[in-house]
Amino acid sequence: MPKGFRVAAALSWRFLVIVAALYVIGEVVGYLPVVVIPLSVALLLAALLIPAVHRLMRIGLPQTLAAVIVLIGGLGVVGGLLTFVIIQFTEGLPALQQQVSQSLEQIEDWLINGPLHLQQTQIQDAINNGVQFIQDNQAAVTSSALTTAGTIGTFLTGFLLTLFILIFFLTSGNQIWTFLIRGVPRNVRDRADLAGRRGFTSLINYVRATAAVAVVDAVLIGVGLWIIGVPLVVPLSTLIFLGAFVPIIGAVVTGAVAVLVALVTNGFIASVIVLAIVVGVMQVEGNVLQPLLLGRSVRLHPLAVVLAITVGLTVAGIPGALLAVPLLAVLNAGIKSLVHGDEFEGDGDPVTGTDVAGSESDPGGTDHDDPNAASRDTNSDTTVTTGESDRSEE
Numbered sequence: 001m002p003k004g005f006r007v008a009a010a011l012s013w014r015f016l017v018i019v020a021a022l023y024v025i026g027e028v029v030g031y032l033p034v035v036v037i038p039l040s041v042a043l044l045l046a047a048l049l050i051p052a053v054h055r056l057m058r059i060g061l062p063q064t065l066a067a068v069i070v071l072i073g074g075l076g077v078v079g080g081l082l083t084f085v086i087i088q089f090t091e092g093l094p095a096l097q098q099q100v101s102q103s104l105e106q107i108e109d110w111l112i113n114g115p116l117h118l119q120q121t122q123i124q125d126a127i128n129n130g131v132q133f134i135q136d137n138q139a140a141v142t143s144s145a146l147t148t149a150g151t152i153g154t155f156l157t158g159f160l161l162t163l164f165i166l167i168f169f170l171t172s173g174n175q176i177w178t179f180l181i182r183g184v185p186r187n188v189r190d191r192a193d194l195a196g197r198r199g200f201t202s203l204i205n206y207v208r209a210t211a212a213v214a215v216v217d218a219v220l221i222g223v224g225l226w227i228i229g230v231p232l233v234v235p236l237s238t239l240i241f242l243g244a245f246v247p248i249i250g251a252v253v254t255g256a257v258a259v260l261v262a263l264v265t266n267g268f269i270a271s272v273i274v275l276a277i278v279v280g281v282m283q284v285e286g287n288v289l290q291p292l293l294l295g296r297s298v299r300l301h302p303l304a305v306v307l308a309i310t311v312g313l314t315v316a317g318i319p320g321a322l323l324a325v326p327l328l329a330v331l332n333a334g335i336k337s338l339v340h341g342d343e344f345e346g347d348g349d350p351v352t353g354t355d356v357a358g359s360e361s362d363p364g365g366t367d368h369d370d371p372n373a374a375s376r377d378t379n380s381d382t383t384v385t386t387g388e389s390d391r392s393e394e
Contacts, residue, residue: 005070018028026315030316033319034154034157034158034161037158037162038159038161038162038165039075039162039165040323041158041162041168041322042162042163042165042169042317043169043203044203044207044322044323044326045074045166046166046169046170046173047163047200047203047204047206047207047326048074048204048207048208048211049070049071049074049166049170049176050169050170050173050204051071051204052066052069052070053066053070053170054066056069056070063171064171065172067167067171068171070170071166071167071170081238081242082242084234084235084238085235085238085239088232088234088235089232089235099323177193177196181196191283191338192338194337195333195335195337195338196334197335198334198336199329199330199331199333199334199337200330201333202329202330202333203326203329203330205327205329206325206329207326210244210245210294211245212293212332213243213244213289213293214240214241214242214244214251215241215283216284217240217241217244217251217285217287218237218238218240218241218244218283219237219390220253220277220284221236221237221240221255221258221277221278221281222234222236222237222240224238224274224277224281225258225262225274225275225277228262228266228270228273228274229266229270230258230261230262230265230266230270230274231261231265232261236254236257237260239252239254239257240255242254244285245322250318250328251278251281251282251285252278252282255278255281255282255333256278258278259271259274259275259276259278259351262274263317291303291305291306300325300328300329301334304328305325305328308324308327308328309322309324309325310324312324314384
């Protein structure tokens with residue numbers, strides 16, 4: 001048998017085994033979305049909040065107290081933003097209703113006196129047909145409402161589970177990571193530990209870059225809305241900022257809300273201009289900010305970033321788009337660290353797995369203030385030494 005065939009066959013069956021393993025993992029993950037999605041979101045939030053926890057620990061606060069302060073502060077900021085948006089929309093609702101009525105009257109006048117020259121009876125018949133359609137499909141509408149209520153219940157359950165997991169990630173993440181790393185063979189445990197810490201550093205960089213992209217989206221679209229004179233600029237910009245954390249899709253959905261508000265308040269021309277602004281910002285985000293800013297922060301090629309977002313969106317929808325790039329970033333940093341070891345140019349210290357400024361690469365927090373940390377390190381060194389002695393005796 002020619003050598004080329006033997007090599008091709010060996011590569012082929014190994015490739016098939018890898019694909020089969022990935023397929024099984026995908027099926028398991030798809031079967032448990034209620035657990036996987038909250039766990040993934042909690043890990044992203046931990047990457048966002050853990051630097052603040054470390055800063056509080058450096059000034060002398062215990063890790064648990066620092067985590068509680070940061071968590072309460074983060075919930076307060078998000079809750080405050082959402083409350084502000086709701087209040088602003090509620091206060092502007094009467095004016096919006098009046099402007100919607102005026103817009104409907106203008107549309108009706110255009111339909112009658114414009115190029116279409118429709119009759120009043122035709123418009124009224126169209127409205128009656130719409131009402132009759134809703135009445136005829138009342139069962140479907142009711143079923144959709146029940147489905148929506150079930151979705152809201154699932155969302156609340158996932159939110160509580162995410163919050164519960166996040167608390168443990170912030171307060172005892174290092175203990176969780178230490179427990180998990182014990183499952184790795186002793187002779188490669190240090191390298192696997194280093195790879196995990198560098199992967200978490202890459203995740204922190206991704207979250208920071210995504211926040212920067214969200215700020216740019218909100219500012220650019222908000223300035224455009226302000227120039228055109230669309231009301232509720234600040235609440236709409238806040239919604240766009242929050243939505244931009246879901247790459248590409250989130251800003252599009254929240255931008256569509258801005259277009260609708262412009263349509264009912266400033267007319268058709270203004271809504272077209274707002275739509276052009278939203279599309280232009282999305283092009284800047286998708287073709288410039290996402291590839292370059294995220295690519296530099298997580299050391300991924302711009303093409304890899306775009307393809308990861310596209311594949312994630314295709315395979316798993318919005319959750320896939322949200323998790324595809326951070327997963328790719330973590331795998332990229334971890335695999336490079338495993339392959340190249342100390343020669344890998346990552347953000348982490350090749351000895352400790354922490355960065356120069358502190359311990360942000362620590363997945364879940366470090367024990368710098370723990371008086372027992374030194375003894376644990378000593379025990380760990382003793383264990384490694386013992387293992388090396390055992391191997392030498394063998």
